[in-house]
Amino acid sequence: MRKKLSVLILLVTVPIFFFMAWFMSSRAFNLSLEQEKQRTQMTESIVFREIQGNMKNLAYTEAAAYAAQLHKYYLSQGIELIFCWNGSPIAGAELPSQDYEALLQPLQRTALLDTRGTPERYAVAEPVNNSLTMILLRDMSELYLLRDQYRTIAFWTAIIASALLTLLTLLFAGILIRPITRLTEAARAITEHTDQNVRLPAGGKDEIGTLSRAFSEMQDAVADREARLLEESEARQALLDAMAHEMRTPLTSLLGNARLLQHDLPEDERVKIADSMAREIHRLTDMDQQLMKLTVLRHEEPEIEQVSVSGLLKDTAVRLQEQAKGITIKVQGADSMISGDPELLSLLCDNLTANALHVSEPGMTVTLTSVPGGFTVEDQGPGMNEEALKHAFEPFWKADKARTRRHGGAGLGLSLCMQIAELHRGKLSFDSAPGKGTRVTFTTALPAVDDSFTSPVT
Amino acid sequence: MATILFVDDEPAIRDMLRMMLKLAGHNGVEARDAEQARLKISRETPDLALVDIMMPGEDGFSLARDLIHAGIPVLFLTARTAVKDRVAGLRMGAEDYILKPFEPEELLARIDVILRRTRPKIYSEDGLVIDHEARTVTLNGKPVTMTMTEFDLLALLTDNAGAALSRDKILSAVWGWDFIGETRTVDVHVQHLRAKLGPRTIETVFKYGYRWTGGAGGK
Numbered sequence: 001m002r003k004k005l006s007v008l009i010l011l012v013t014v015p016i017f018f019f020m021a022w023f024m025s026s027r028a029f030n031l032s033l034e035q036e037k038q039r040t041q042m043t044e045s046i047v048f049r050e051i052q053g054n055m056k057n058l059a060y061t062e063a064a065a066y067a068a069q070l071h072k073y074y075l076s077q078g079i080e081l082i083f084c085w086n087g088s089p090i091a092g093a094e095l096p097s098q099d100y101e102a103l104l105q106p107l108q109r110t111a112l113l114d115t116r117g118t119p120e121r122y123a124v125a126e127p128v129n130n131s132l133t134m135i136l137l138r139d140m141s142e143l144y145l146l147r148d149q150y151r152t153i154a155f156w157t158a159i160i161a162s163a164l165l166t167l168l169t170l171l172f173a174g175i176l177i178r179p180i181t182r183l184t185e186a187a188r189a190i191t192e193h194t195d196q197n198v199r200l201p202a203g204g205k206d207e208i209g210t211l212s213r214a215f216s217e218m219q220d221a222v223a224d225r226e227a228r229l230l231e232e233s234e235a236r237q238a239l240l241d242a243m244a245h246e247m248r249t250p251l252t253s254l255l256g257n258a259r260l261l262q263h264d265l266p267e268d269e270r271v272k273i274a275d276s277m278a279r280e281i282h283r284l285t286d287m288d289q290q291l292m293k294l295t296v297l298r299h300e301e302p303e304i305e306q307v308s309v310s311g312l313l314k315d316t317a318v319r320l321q322e323q324a325k326g327i328t329i330k331v332q333g334a335d336s337m338i339s340g341d342p343e344l345l346s347l348l349c350d351n352l353t354a355n356a357l358h359v360s361e362p363g364m365t366v367t368l369t370s371v372p373g374g375f376t377v378e379d380q381g382p383g384m385n386e387e388a389l390k391h392a393f394e395p396f397w398k399a400d401k402a403r404t405r406r407h408g409g410a411g412l413g414l415s416l417c418m419q420i421a422e423l424h425r426g427k428l429s430f431d432s433a434p435g436k437g438t439r440v441t442f443t444t445a446l447p448a449v450d451d452s453f454t455s456p457v458t
Numbered sequence: 459m460a461t462i463l464f465v466d467d468e469p470a471i472r473d474m475l476r477m478m479l480k481l482a483g484h485n486g487v488e489a490r491d492a493e494q495a496r497l498k499i500s501r502e503t504p505d506l507a508l509v510d511i512m513m514p515g516e517d518g519f520s521l522a523r524d525l526i527h528a529g530i531p532v533l534f535l536t537a538r539t540a541v542k543d544r545v546a547g548l549r550m551g552a553e554d555y556i557l558k559p560f561e562p563e564e565l566l567a568r569i570d571v572i573l574r575r576t577r578p579k580i581y582s583e584d585g586l587v588i589d590h591e592a593r594t595v596t597l598n599g600k601p602v603t604m605t606m607t608e609f610d611l612l613a614l615l616t617d618n619a620g621a622a623l624s625r626d627k628i629l630s631a632v633w634g635w636d637f638i639g640e641t642r643t644v645d646v647h648v649q650h651l652r653a654k655l656g657p658r659t660i661e662t663v664f665k666y667g668y669r670w671t672g673g674a675g676g677k
Contacts, residue, residue: 245512248537249468252559256474259562263481263636276473 021154029147044124044136067091082135179208250280302341309370310335316349326362333370339446348420352377374443460505483631492516511536526551615670624667
């Protein structure tokens with residue numbers, strides 16, 4: 001990046017600098033050329049005025065002799081003169097004929113004369129009379145030499161300036177790029193998991209600072225998501241471990257019992273073994289069904305409708321009456337409407353009530369109460385201690401295995417209930433103490449619509 | 459025949475183990491948790507304990523530590539598959555570790571290995587010396603040749619010296635729990651032993667089985 005930038009700058013600035021230096025030296029040269037031309041013309045008019053009076057009436061021979069004298073005299077003064085008689089030189093240096101033709105045109109009085117391809121001499125011509133013409137020559141080669149020197153200087157200046165600029169660019173680019181380099185390193189560290197806690201300096205208010213902040217925010221978001229994914233996968237792993245563990249118990253008993261049945265056993269023992277095997281198979285089946293429900297719940301959106309809480313509780317009471325076996329199921333409380341998926345809410349209510357029935361003895365009462373935004377399920381069973389409350393929601397956890405076994409529960413009911421509650425943005429809370437029974441309260445956070453005939457306005 | 463304590467909170471597993479041990483000719487003592495197990499061992503010291511690790515209340519590791527301390531060999535019986543659990547169990551001094559679900563036959567085989575390993579290596583009584591490690595028997599200094607089955611039968615009888623063992627129990631303990639044969643087989647081998655060791659060493663319990671009465675009784 002830095003290298004590319006410096007090459008680019010070099011490529012762009014060298015021609016620009018060079019062109020500028022060239023342009024400036026050319027302008028300076030043109031200016032001095034003009035000045036020199038004017039000075040030459042002025043010198044010519046002075047010289048012309050001095051000689052005009054003496055020369056204009058001279059005949060060819062006199063004029064030629066006088067011209068030779070004049071030429072000599074002015075040469076000693078640093079001024080080169082040429083005299084022409086009808087287009088032919090009579091004194092001074094010989095010039096190429098095309099130069100004479102050019103100079104002796106009536107309107108053309110001045111010309112830059114080429115020598116070896118470079119204009120080095122400046123000539124100013126002025127007619128003295130009809131035949132005689134004076135030409136003043138001025139050597140300009142020094143000026144051209146100077147111009148070439150200027151150009152060389154301009155070239156080197158351009159190169160040195162470009163090099164300096166490139167050097168400075170590299171230096172400043174380094175300073176500019178440093179936060180980006182740091183960003184790159186941080187990104188790489190995160191990618192390679194070497195250091196998750198690389199933090200970038202807060203940075204200023206410039207673009208780099210903004211980028212740093214955006215990067216930090218992204219880092220936080222990624223870390224958050226990663227933590228959430230880790231948590232999820234840990235929970236899933238825990239569920240899988242628990243499931244594997246939970247499946248081994250019925251499998252152990254099934255395998256052992258199957259082997260036992262291969263022996264010669266009394267009839268009553270065979271019946272007992274077969275019974276036990278059937279129970280364990282039911283347990284596995286139940287576990288499978290509950291797990292299916294859990295999986296489905298995790299992937300499906302609930303269908304939200306208005307549900308009458310009293311209706312929900314009464315339906316549950318009717319459904320579970322058969323299981324109750326001497327336990328009274330009582331429904332109470334003023335009816336209210338809540339938002340929720342009727343099927344899931346029924347499943348939730350059934351599960352909680354079935355749990356309450358499991359821990360109750362004949363003669364006890366399980367009470368289902370409608371409360372604003374939800375319902376409670378209360379039993380008169382043995383209750384749970386703090387330890388049990390802590391574990392109650394873990395998949396496969398059972399407060400009393402022997403008791404749960406009698407009812408064939410897989411220990412997944414409360415996990416299921418928890419999922420349903422979460423899907424309704426609701427809460428399940430437990431209120432329990434050993435010997436005092438348990439009260440479970442479900443409340444949903446989904447807004448209830450009072451009038452079921454108006455659709456919710458958004 | 460050995461007295462074996464098994465501790466597991468799952469009734470289904472206990473039912474299965476009870477039947478299995480009975481069929482194998484062992485005397486099973488069951489407990490549903492550590493507390494009950496401690497109560498049971500205070501009354502009767504088992505030859506071996508099968509302990510589940512994950513139990514409500516006190517866990518299997520903690521119970522096993524005390525059992526091992528009391529000199530009772532422990533075999534862990536658990537659904538926990540993690541290698542570190544197995545290593546922890548064995549480091550603690552457990553004899554073996556078996557994962558659920560297991561083949562009953564394998565468990566019984568491992569039980570036998572542990573019982574053989576933990577029993578005194580030499581049994582000696584009135585000139586009769588049984589070396590369990592070398593599997594040799596000498597009577598009054600003279601070696602007695604024996605078949606494998608005869609040796610196992612002798613070991614079973616001397617291990618339970620003084621106790622009456624039914625033919626069924628002997629059959630399953632010596633010939634294996636899945637042996638389908640007649641109890642007459644036991645009688646034949648007892649006759650052989652009597653011939654080699656002297657007639658009065660093994661007493662017949664009428665209509666039931668046999669009992670080791672001890673010593674080289676004969677001459």
